[in-house]
Amino acid sequence: MSDSVPPVSSGNSQAAIDRMGAVFDMAIEKSAKITEISTAKKAELDATKQRPN
Secondary structure, eight states: OOOOOOOOOTTOHHHHHHHHHHHHHHHHHHHHHHHHHHHHHHHHHHHHOOOOO
């Protein structure tokens, strides 16, 4: 996962759109990683709970 985002050249709307896309992609990657970690932690926690039958 890379945190590098392309710079925006002044007056270049395509560069701004590209940068926005890169930021969204980075956010999606980070969100997926957070979901992966939290799902694993929840599974571990659930496995330790004792539930009555």
